[in-house]
Amino acid sequence: MTDFIVNDSESDLDSDEELQEAFAKGLIKPGLNEEIEKIEKKYTNNVADLKVKLTEIKLNLPWVEKLDLVTTIAPLAPDVALQMQETAQRRKNLKENSKGNIQYDPTQDPVLNEFKRENLIHRQAQAAVVEGLKKLKELGIATRRPDDYFAEMAKTDEHMQKVRKNLMAKQAAQSRVEKVRPLREQKKIAKRVQIDTKLKQAAEKKQMLEPLKRVRKGKASDLDFLDDKKGKNSKGKGVQDKISKKRDLKNQKFGFGGKKKGSKLNTRESTHNMDGFNNASKKSVNFKNKTFNTKKKNQRPGKSKRKNKR
Template sequence: MSDVEDEITSDSDLDPSELTDKELQLAFSEGKLKPGLNLILEGKPKTPNNISGLKQSLLDLQKDLPWLERLDVTAEPVPEMPGLTGQASSQDSSEVNAEDDFQREMSFYRQAQAAVLFALPRLQKMKVATKRPDDYFAEMAKTDQHMQKIRQKLQAKQSSMEKSEKAKQLRALRKYGKKVQVEVLQKRQKEKSAMMNQIKKYQKGLSDKLDFLEGDQTQKKSGDSAAFYAIPNAKRRYKDQKFGFGGKKKGSKWNTKESVNDVSGFRASVAQGKGPHRPGKKGGKNANKRPSKRTRQKIKSKGR
């Protein structure tokens, strides 16, 4: 109990736990309460050193059991390059830097090696098997029903992962299909716009081609090069048949320098009327031809 509680108890003759807030305020106003809840101790607290109790606890912990039941090994770490003898090293543990993680872990590893090298020969000497046989059977700590539940949970988890993966693939395929569909629609819209523009140009007389109405073009190959030509439509074929294939019409039969100088088709017999191609001339094709009826009648009338 603190000095403040002693004063309050001596003045009010009440238990400090039973004091009300009003009484505490009255004591504070009279200066009977001092600030602070912790007591300041003078000097360091002395640690109890119960030697007899510690020895008794050690005796209680110690059991007189054979080493095979305890399997405790106390040995120094093996050297960094262990020899064939496998004896423990006399290396001082103070040489290990505790702040170096790698060096500290290697110290633990070498100490475990020393324990194994010490315990294995002793176990073999005591004819204790240190290797698990091939036909070793160990009873499971968990029941078959529990393992069956775990198996079912694992299968359910695997199936859910497969379903999730399939759903992800389907979403990707749908996204790709939608993208392709949008591209196709855009291409069709572009072709339609181009066709409408050509129709407008044709209606306004700015163009005389309507090749887009026939659709695809036929490919014509000559040697290594390939050329495309459009098949004329029915309207174009009808106009070609009626009016010809275009080009210059007037003066198409005029003589030219080349036609005048070309005498390959000249025939003297035909030009001088001696050939068979001059009708009505001597020696011609119609030289022995019978006169017509009107001519014969005129000849008879003259004879009378």
């Protein structure tokens, strides 16, 4: 049984080899692919028949029934132009800051192009409405919209509210980013200045410690660098403590003025001093003549009496 199977496989191999040899000699041609003749398509532009067909399907109706208009685009409003400019600038800042040094091309921005496309459609419709109203007025047709007319939108109110909330959130996030950006720049600058100051202080410290180490090791005995440092510090303080001549002259003329705060507070001496207290008891009052006689003690004698005493 096995010999029979082996013989079959050998016969198959022989047949394959024979086919390959016949194909190499050109006796066998490929028959799987059939060549198809190319037929050139002819396009006919029968203008006469097209015009006949057009007259058959054309409806000669008045313009009021068709309301077809061919108009130009209405002029762009200034506020819309400003909004488009701000949108382009905002998109440019967003793209360049998020993706690195990439040149922003507004013509390739899908968001900006979509906004421009919608604006063009709106302006086209606006121009058509203006022209249509003008023609209807010439024909004497009333154009007032009825009070019970409601235009149905393609999107529901809920969907438009979601879109509005999303746009407001994006706008708030963008404004927040623009406010935070200068603060971040200021922090970076302050950090850079702080690092530079620390490096400068470290360099000065190193410059001072190097000669000090040499003195400690006995390689040098000159300590003038310490005097130089003291001189620098004292020079800086002297500039701050210096008083102008004008201030000095005023201090000499008027004085410092002394302590002002708490000058009217009671002290131990002022509390025990009873002079001038209840002076009314020492006075004799004559209510009829309305005169006040006061008793004077240790009154100084007159000039004649003093001369006689001498």
